[in-house]
Amino acid sequence: MSNILIFGESMLELTTKEGPLMRRAYAGDVFSVAVYLARLAPPALKVKMLSATGSDALSQGLRAALEHEGVDTDCMATHPSKHLGLYMVQNDSSGEREFTYWRSNSAARDAIKLIDLYAIATPDHLFFSGISLAILDPASRFTFKRWVADLKKLGTTVIFDANFRPALWQSESEYLTEYRWAFSACDIALPGMDDLQQIFRCESAQQACELLSAYDIQEIIIKNGPDSILYRNGAQQGEFQVPKVNLIVDTTAAGDSFNAAYLASRIGGSSTPEAIAAGCRMSAKVIGHSGAIMANDNTASGPAYMTMA
Numbered sequence: 001m002s003n004i005l006i007f008g009e010s011m012l013e014l015t016t017k018e019g020p021l022m023r024r025a026y027a028g029d030v031f032s033v034a035v036y037l038a039r040l041a042p043p044a045l046k047v048k049m050l051s052a053t054g055s056d057a058l059s060q061g062l063r064a065a066l067e068h069e070g071v072d073t074d075c076m077a078t079h080p081s082k083h084l085g086l087y088m089v090q091n092d093s094s095g096e097r098e099f100t101y102w103r104s105n106s107a108a109r110d111a112i113k114l115i116d117l118y119a120i121a122t123p124d125h126l127f128f129s130g131i132s133l134a135i136l137d138p139a140s141r142f143t144f145k146r147w148v149a150d151l152k153k154l155g156t157t158v159i160f161d162a163n164f165r166p167a168l169w170q171s172e173s174e175y176l177t178e179y180r181w182a183f184s185a186c187d188i189a190l191p192g193m194d195d196l197q198q199i200f201r202c203e204s205a206q207q208a209c210e211l212l213s214a215y216d217i218q219e220i221i222i223k224n225g226p227d228s229i230l231y232r233n234g235a236q237q238g239e240f241q242v243p244k245v246n247l248i249v250d251t252t253a254a255g256d257s258f259n260a261a262y263l264a265s266r267i268g269g270s271s272t273p274e275a276i277a278a279g280c281r282m283s284a285k286v287i288g289h290s291g292a293i294m295a296n297d298n299t300a301s302g303p304a305y306m307t308m309a
């Protein structure tokens, strides 16, 4: 049995239904990675969430949703007074999303203050994103980074997705410092090209791949929407043509669902190109549906237990 610990912020998600009606679900980048990974993971992989919620009914619902999906919530703390953050998705006619957030005082921001990281059994894999880092205050970030460095010495594989949210950072120098640290700490990097463009001003995926190759990262996968995916695994380098997707309703969680399928395949023993193909198949299904989490059978608009109109 091996495990992957996923650190970050799970949220409430509102998507537009008809007219003024909204559909409520649970999401957040790490929530989506955890749920899709739990669905796709080989049976010997345990998926665990490291985060904090409130004690209110919505927070309890989010934990119940994770548990229903088979995600272990033992490393989730309960904040005595704070609640979940919230975001709303609006799509244009091409399915491209725009997010509006209410998250500045969420419980997840205090996760590192509420949890003794050193009491957690050393995970085989640790996943976090640029959002996971951005929501932390300087003291929590320091503690988290020291813990990651210690985990690496113990053999944990560190996995990072850039997921850049400019509004969560105070300044360019702040986010550059943190992204440089994250890329120097990770063994597997799964960034999106749009993020690398904004963070490091990379003009092409090739340039981004060269920039990341200066770090000691074993696997680099650069997602680029419908354009080809550049990858490097040690000395092996290649370009993967992304199959055309005919139905795009909402691109929310495209990258997160890719990450989940990629990791499930790689941890299950597939090659890098096979895992990229699995990632593309998964994200193609997810973007044909509104909101981050599609029903397990890919038919309904979301799992009933986590949706409320």
Ligand SMILES: O=C(O)C(=O)C[C@H](O)[C@H](O)CO
Pocket: 009, 011, 027, 028, 029, 032, 087, 099, 131, 163, 165, 251, 252, 253, 254, 255, 256, 292
């Ligand atoms: O946490 C955020 O900033 C999000 O945007 C959460 C979304 O579920 C996710 O990132 C969508 O891809």
